[in-house]
Amino acid sequence: MSTTRSHTAIAITGKGIVESIQLPTVDPIPGEVQVNVAYSTIVAPDVYMVDGSLLTKPEDYPIPLGLSVSGTVVAVGDGVPRLKVGDRVCAFTLTQRKSKGLQLKVILHHTLCAKIPDNMSLEDAVTIPDNFVTAFYTIFDQLGLPFPLQFPATTAPQDAEVPILIYGAGSTAGQYAIQILRLAGYVNVIAIASSRHHEYLRSLGAKHTIDYRVPDMADRTIRAAGGKVQLAMDCITAEGTMKRVAQVVRPKAKVALLLPIKEGDSLVPESGKMWMAVPSDKNPFGEDIKVMGVRTFLYQDNEYMKEKLMPEILPQLLKENLIKPSQIRMFNQGTFLERTLAALELVRSGKVSGEKVVVQVA
Ligand SMILES: NC(=O)c1ccc[n+]([C@@H]2O[C@H](COP(=O)([O-])OP(=O)(O)OC[C@H]3O[C@@H](n4cnc5c(N)ncnc54)[C@H](OP(=O)(O)O)[C@@H]3O)[C@@H](O)[C@H]2O)c1
Numbered sequence: 001m002s003t004t005r006s007h008t009a010i011a012i013t014g015k016g017i018v019e020s021i022q023l024p025t026v027d028p029i030p031g032e033v034q035v036n037v038a039y040s041t042i043v044a045p046d047v048y049m050v051d052g053s054l055l056t057k058p059e060d061y062p063i064p065l066g067l068s069v070s071g072t073v074v075a076v077g078d079g080v081p082r083l084k085v086g087d088r089v090c091a092f093t094l095t096q097r098k099s100k101g102l103q104l105k106v107i108l109h110h111t112l113c114a115k116i117p118d119n120m121s122l123e124d125a126v127t128i129p130d131n132f133v134t135a136f137y138t139i140f141d142q143l144g145l146p147f148p149l150q151f152p153a154t155t156a157p158q159d160a161e162v163p164i165l166i167y168g169a170g171s172t173a174g175q176y177a178i179q180i181l182r183l184a185g186y187v188n189v190i191a192i193a194s195s196r197h198h199e200y201l202r203s204l205g206a207k208h209t210i211d212y213r214v215p216d217m218a219d220r221t222i223r224a225a226g227g228k229v230q231l232a233m234d235c236i237t238a239e240g241t242m243k244r245v246a247q248v249v250r251p252k253a254k255v256a257l258l259l260p261i262k263e264g265d266s267l268v269p270e271s272g273k274m275w276m277a278v279p280s281d282k283n284p285f286g287e288d289i290k291v292m293g294v295r296t297f298l299y300q301d302n303e304y305m306k307e308k309l310m311p312e313i314l315p316q317l318l319k320e321n322l323i324k325p326s327q328i329r330m331f332n333q334g335t336f337l338e339r340t341l342a343a344l345e346l347v348r349s350g351k352v353s354g355e356k357v358v359v360q361v362a
Contacts, residue, residue: 009103011062028077040066040101066101070126090125114314135176163225168235240265246284332360
């Protein structure tokens with residue numbers, strides 16, 4: 001007699017509908033591990049998928065939420081180097097149903113997992129994966145900065161002083177971008193964020209900090225950079241933020257936009273309108289600016305990043321205490337569904353500031 005194993009997941013089951021469901025529990029195949037999940041996260045893309053069906057098709061339902069995960073390895077498939085049962089890991093889940101974080105058990109390809117040191121909590125660890133990968137991929141793949149022969153860099157890059165703009169640096173994506181640039185040896189990072197984050201962003205490695213709400217943000221940025229900037233990452237990517245970035249970049253600059261592009265000036269547009277490419281009537285950038293729409297879900301197309309980033313580089317940085325996890329807004333009260341819905345509501349409200357929204361899973 002065969003028995004079907006199942007476990008609880010919090011999933012989108014239709015546009016605007018999030019429910020607690022049962023998913024079949026499967027064993028890892030070669031290359032994969034099974035993890036008992038402790039914590040996962042709710043970030044803006046979770047809200048986009050729930051409310052706007054962004055990047056979702058009805059045939060994909062049910063879609064569990066949660067792009068980052070932390071927990072303990074409980075089973076290991078063949079051909080998995082480095083990981084064993086009992087290891088504590090954090091992971092970027094990508095998009096597969098069996099991997100998404102808001103379920104009691106996940107199956108992950110080993111290249112998505114980073115082993116964490118004994119002195120790091122699973123709460124802290126879950127704040128890192130999605131935006132650490134996003135920042136690394138944006139800087140070295142999309143913006144094309146030369147990857148140091150060793151990471152962290154042991155010698156300064158040739159253009160260590162080049163001004164690099166991180167717009168929306170209060171976001172968790174921005175916080176990791178600043179840290180990664182520091183570790184790669186770039187010393188002239190200009191962080192645009194609310195004043196309350198300035199001291200922290202300087203401690204992470206920003207040289208200049210400017211508030212995006214001041215009317216002369218553009219002038220201040222150009223003065224700090226000694227001219228218009230050549231390299232920029234818009235960590236928010238809304239109509240309003242692209243306009244601000246466009247004011248401070250020079251001809252032939254490279255600008256990375258974290259997709260989707262949102263209507264208005266906030267992470268979660270009230271209208272729900274978003275685009276995966278810059279609409280021509282909303283494009284503030286000159287024709288000679290190289291604009292890149294970042295899709296971190298594709299980062300494993302870069303073989304080097306696939307093999308090294310989570311399996312080797314992140315564990316080493318954590319062991320040496322070189323990456324600071326983000327501040328945490330914890331949801332650990334009520335049922336699994338209730339705390340997920342409360343976390344979704346907070347992110348939807350646009351009131352998340354400089355912190356990662358974490359949901360206790362088990
Ligand atoms: N396509 C991709 O590969 C990819 C990957 C990762 C993230 N993303 C996208 O990138 C965005 C950021 O993600 P996240 O997880 O880093 O977000 P997050 O940590 O939740 O960002 C919250 C921060 O956004 C800042 N913010 C909101 N509106 C702003 C504005 N108009 N100007 C400047 N800052 C503003 C706030 O800064 P203050 O506190 O300073 O006000 C707040 O701290 C999301 O839209 C996400 O979907 C895309």
